[in-house]
Amino acid sequence: MAKYFRRKLLIYLLTFIIAVTVDWCIPRFMPGNPVDLIISRAGLKGSAVSQMYTFYMQAFGLDQPIWKQYLNFWIAIFHGDLGTSIFLFPSPVTKVILGAVPYDLALLIPAILTSWFAGNNFGAFAARSKRLDNTLLPLGYILTGTPYMWLGIVLAWAFGIAWRIFPIAGGYSFAMRPALTLPFIWSLFQHWFLPFASLFIVQFGGWAIGMRNLIIYELEADYSHYLAALGAPKRLVRKYAFQNAMLPQLTGLALQLGVIVAGALATEVVFSYPGIGYLILQAIHNEDYFLLQGCFLFVVIGVLLANFIIDITYVIVDPRTRAGMQGGAS
């Protein structure tokens, strides 16, 4: 077990280092220096250009040797300093993002958990049932092929514009100020529901077909045949098949996290939901690179933490990892 966690932590640490390095490299080695951009925006002429250039180079520490810039970047990160947002000047990037994170968590955690449980149970139920297999599973495949944001757009249009049941923009009603009152919580819920629903629906399809395929594999495995030959009731055989199929589905969840988060980011854009996805859009439109890089780092950290939680769950669920017999969710 210790080896399992050591290995995992090594991978997560490397991932984090690479993510930070990418974040540091991109603005420095991509064409189009941010400093040039700021100066060209300011519309300066003559000697003012070179003066401002040196000023900004010093202000951002870009005149220092490369290795020192890299070191400074790491030091700043450990101080929680990701620079200043241009779009929401002069708020620090960290503060802007921390304000958005609760919305992301409120959207992602319920959507991931409910769709995972519901999808797995439904998939297990549908496996080897001919009628469900031929009607609902193609639907599942279509759902996995649906871009998250498009489903979001369609839901927003149907429920928000055509039928006017749900609001389609913002995290809460623009007429309200955040407070712990019932109407405000109700408004939060109303604004939360459609983005949640579009995330839930797309993921549900994926888990259902994944589970259905796994159950079919498990039911063909020797132990299932053996149990059946012993005269075990069908329900019992299926129960064992289901328990065995849960493990790859848990690994699947870890592998899918990046895609799910990406889907959530795009969905937030559709609903102008004030999470990180919406910040990313604002950052792109306003060429606010500090904010963009900060968002990237936060997404990476979030995905790493979620992966780690799944690893711990895996150890709890699968006794083999505890006994150090197998690698587990590698």
Added chain:
Amino acid sequence: MTKGKKRNELLYFAFRNTKLKIGLGVVLFFIVLTFVGPLIAKYNPTDSVGPAGAPPSAQFWFGTTTFGEDVFSQFVHGLSSTFLVGIVGGGLGTILGMTIGFAAGYRGGNLDEVLNVLTNVVLTIPVLALLVVISAYVKVRGVMIESLFIGVTTWPWAARAIRAQTFSLKTRDFVDLARLSGESPVKIIFTEIAPNMASYLFMTFILMFGSAILTAATLDFLGLGPTQGISLGTMMNLAVLWSALMLGMWWWFIPPGIGITAIVGGLYIMNVGLDEIFNPKLREM
């Protein structure tokens, strides 16, 4: 003799498989539309040719955008960039995945350790967030660059799957025999191992194709798509940006989404069909 017989058997199951027929049918329909569409479409996708925001009519089959552009023309032109991203991005991802998966699986040992850590690291990085940061800095973006980025970041999934398959194949007798007769590792991989997992490789490519299309669509939707030209994702981006939702202009954002969903869903259903053909255990009883 036996090989020919086996192929016939596969073809027999292929023609009987409804899932393959439906999936392949849908994908082929859109491929044909990609080539024929621009001939049928009467307008240039970025020209203002009609009234602003007109609903579908005999003249403008899918209606027009706020700028009076013909949505149908945009749709058929957008399809080609969708397929291009799928082929180039998915293809590059599969090739990289194959190279790394074969090398790690066949060689084993330290090389495997290193490649495995690399694979897991890239697998953990949220690809889209990474692509967003990279694309935001590239001022002039084309479909090819986009596909390249997607291919370079999405290979780990394929590499893992292929590595596992290679592991189980490399201990088989025929591979040992080839090794004993002094064949080079590269030759063994391509003549002994790869052919025995050809169906698997093909299915991997199909899945990579589909996921590359979805990734590109999301990237385009965020406004980081090709700076010139049109894609299905950029259509959705512009529709939302110019409040097609509020104005009830459903004809602007429904077709591109249906196009992507149908192509990717079709690919996935085709994949299940292929899986059933190649794997007798999964055939319907």
